Amino acid sequence: MLEWMETAPRRVLALISAACVAMLAFGLYLQHVVGLEPCPMCIVQRYALIGVAIFAGLASLRGSKGWWMSFGLLALLMSGFGAFVAARQSWLQWYPPEFATCGRDFYGMIEHYSFSRSIPMIFQGSGDCAAVDWTLLGGSIANWSFICFAVFAVVLLVLLVRGRRR
Template sequence: MIDWYFGAPRRALALICLACIAMLAFGMYLQHVVGLEPCPMCVVQRYALVLVAVFTGLGAASGGKALRVAGMLLALVAALGGAYTAASQSWLQWYPPEVVTCGRDIYGMIETFPLQRALPMIFRGAGDCSQVDWTFLGLSIANWSFIAFAGFSVLLLVLLLVLLFRRAAPRQALRTAF
């Protein structure tokens, strides 16, 4: 099983990309069907998931090793950023502050910036970042998000190391008989 996953980096990157797309779809389900509004930190985590999905998807689709390595590096940076944001939100949920602030409110952004720079409606955050609205097995969405981002980071790092330090398969020279 390990050889199947790490033996083919393109397949592994495609699986990570599909996992990110599934997580984004579940987030949209929670928002539009269940009725949970994402907070600003949740929005940042969505952006990180989109970036991980895009970079791993491009890495899986690329034919060259250099493009694959670049995609993995960019995906790793996005996954680490998502893990940091999820860990910060988990900390806020475990130790809520007395005064709730987790970013600029949407009305302050609209008053400060022109309307053309406002975020699209799908990524508009509202709500309290320290509030726990949904749990599964005793863990909040931020906790599960951290676990996923940490897992993606570890997988991408191992894949990157395997790809960089793996010996190239010997190519058989084409021999023509005349």
């Protein structure tokens, strides 16, 4: 597996980008077909997923080592950020706050507050960020999102370290 990753890094990056697009499509399915409304942290995770998809896709376009390593590093940073947000949401689901109230939605926060004030409000979490509306094999959406972001980060890190050595 590591040998394949080393010989075809562009294919691995394209596969990561395609997996991100599939996850985004599944999130839209859950929202529009199943009827689950995303909380502010879910929306931030979607933006991180879009970032990973774009940067991994751009990294897979050209064979030049500097090109794919630069965009691969950006994809790694976005996947780390997405993993952080998903881990925070999982923490809120496992240990919900005592006073869980449904706060403003993501866009309402951005519209009514400054950016520097709305970002801490997102990570503080609201009542709907601590709710578990859907599970698969005992894990919530946030748990699965963390696992996916962590796998992307590990694969990207291995690609970048092995690409640097080569």
